[in-house]
Amino acid sequence: MAFEALTQKLNDIFKKLKGKGKLTEADVKQAMREVKLALLEADVNFKVVKDLIQKISERAVGQEVMESLTPGQQVIKIVNDELVQLMGSKEAKLNFSSGGITVIMLVGLQGSGKTTTAGKLGRLLSKSGKKPLLTAADIYRPAAIKQLQVVGEKLDLPVFTMGQQDPVNIARASVEYAHKHNNDVIIIDTAGRLHIDEELMDELSRIKQAVNPSEILLVVDSMTGQDAVNVAEEFNKRLALTGLILTKLDGDTRGGAALSVKAVTGCPIKFVGMGEKLENLEPFYPERMASRILGMGDVLTLIEKATQSFDLKKAQELEQKLKTQSFDLNDFLEQLSQVKKIGSLDQILSMIPGFSPQKLQGLELDEKELVHVEAIINSMTPEERKNPSIINGSRRKRIAAGSGTSIQDVNRLLKQYEQTRKMIKQMTDMEKGRKKGKHRFPFYGL
Known part of the structure; x- marks a missing residue:
């Protein structure tokens, strides 16, 4: 994934800054030296790096940072602002001919x-x-x-x-x-x-x-x-x-x-x-x-991709099933195929704030796992998909053999499905309670 090494290095640098209650000019200079090295290692043009570091440094040792209650966060904001400026400040749209082709x-x-x-x-x-x-x-x-x-x-x-x-x-x-x-x-x-x-x-x-x-x-x-x-x-x-x-x-x-x-x-x-x-x-x-x-993720692009990929009619049907708690393995499979349209799992997770490369390390993002899930569900009978509770030991053995997976894989999928179903039930119960006035949340006007 692009920028992974750079992102990791910058996060390590900023983590040290955020750990300090107050920043000195020496702290900022040291951080900027490390940022400069990280950018050069990412193959950013030397002159570009030099100008960028100078602009960040000038702002980072100013009053807005040194007197801030969260100086580390302020430095990150300045770096973000300058990176945006460096790459063009706003989206450059295509120029379409006003008349003709x-x-x-x-x-x-x-x-x-x-x-x-x-x-x-x-x-x-x-x-x-x-x-x-x-x-x-x-x-x-x-x-x-x-x-x-x-x-x-x-x-x-x-x-x-x-x-x-x-x-x-x-x-x-x-x-x-x-x-x-x-x-x-x-x-x-x-x-x-x-x-x-x-x-x-x-x-x-x-x-x-x-x-x-x-x-x-x-x-x-x-x-x-x-x-x-x-x-x-x-x-x-x-x-x-x-x-x-x-x-x-x-x-x-x-x-x-x-x-x-x-x-x-x-x-x-x-x-x-x-x-x-x-x-x-x-x-x-x-x-x-x-x-x-x-x-820091990219939620807007993730939302746009989801909007383009998800079928509105199917989403409305799913919403109805969630309300009536009739979410079954057919729906589970449908949601899986919808998610796959958005992109690979690592691409999706990289757009979610908080999912830094460090956190993704060690996390299995094998796309084959999704293929296994599809194979397992496709090996079930229509009745088993609608009512997974009937899947006993002998049925699990048959499903595993039919999908080319193990009984443990089938058990894992059924457990994931059951956890998802319970979570959906909790969410719908909370929504019903909120509408009746049983739950009042102090934030967000809920």
């Missing part, structure tokens, strides 16, 4: 994930009511056109191709096609190279001139660290980028590119790829990313 050029080096990102972006725009057209303008990489067609087919998005013709003509023709077929956004998947060269830049410049794009977005692999920033700088000089998309930010990356690229190039990060699946592209929110880096 919006053209988005995706550019970048080979292997950065442009083709998959074109599909991910198309899916995101389609979900928001747009009618995107994917354009295959990479005529050099073997199977690039076919790859985009496969992605388009999976997402039910149209793909415009003209084979191995001149990419400039392909881009220009895709605009005419979009006009005829009522597409309001064109996403052009351009060619990449293993390195920046004149031939590549000349072709991209000619495409830009031919279609006058509203957006030129550089797709860059965040796992390349400082090289990603250097690539962004070079592309920006040649093409005047309007933004960036960082891919593989969920991988084993030090995260330095996300913290450096805006400050070095002036180009905002507009989206981040948080996984290989076609739904794993998120708008980039500097304040949310800063919160994740500091181990």
Whole structure:
């Protein structure tokens, strides 16, 4: 998970600060030295680190911290504020054409994930009511056109191709096609190279001139660290980028590119790829990313993902079952599949405040466990799912054999289900009591 090592180090530094009743200037200087080292190890640009530490230090030794009742917390707030500022202060949205078709050029080096990102972006725009057209303008990489067609087919998005013709003509023709077929956004998947060269830049410049794009977005692999920033700088000089998309930010990356690229190039990060699946592209929110880096979670993104993934009708049906306490193993399985749509367990937990990397260490987040749970429930009869209390020893043995698991696994699942059911009963009883006026809580107006 991106930033994991950095988050852990920053948490350790801030823990020491919070343990002090009062902070001296020497305490702040020592903490800033440690923060500086942690950022450099995360592959953040040296000049960016230097400026950031200077800004934090100036504020951290000021009156607002030294005279505060919670100086440690104040320092963390200052670090959070400066990280947000560093990454762009607010969300940088796409620029859509006020009249006519919006053209988005995706550019970048080979292997950065442009083709998959074109599909991910198309899916995101389609979900928001747009009618995107994917354009295959990479005529050099073997199977690039076919790859985009496969992605388009999976997402039910149209793909415009003209084979191995001149990419400039392909881009220009895709605009005419979009006009005829009522597409309001064109996403052009351009060619990449293993390195920046004149031939590549000349072709991209000619495409830009031919279609006058509203957006030129550089797709860059965040796992390349400082090289990603250097690539962004070079592309920006040649093409005047309007933004960036960082891919593989969920991988084993030090995260330095996300913290450096805006400050070095002036180009905002507009989206981040948080996984290989076609739904794993998120708008980039500097304040949310800063919160994740500091181990404070990202509840807003979690809520948005849940809202997009959960079926409203099924949620209403579940609510009714909870009220009547008829929650069974069919519902348990349904909720499991809904949660899986949001993302992997470690991604979900990383967005919850308080779940720092230290706390996640040693916690089993094996996705296979979810597969086992599904297999066990699927091996039960409809009657057993509706009424788990009838599952005796012989039934447990049969279910374990049918699901390829052990009797202990079946017992564990039934125990988890029973605990969940009891917790739901307690919650619904409390809600009924609250409405009758039996329980009065002093907070939150309850």
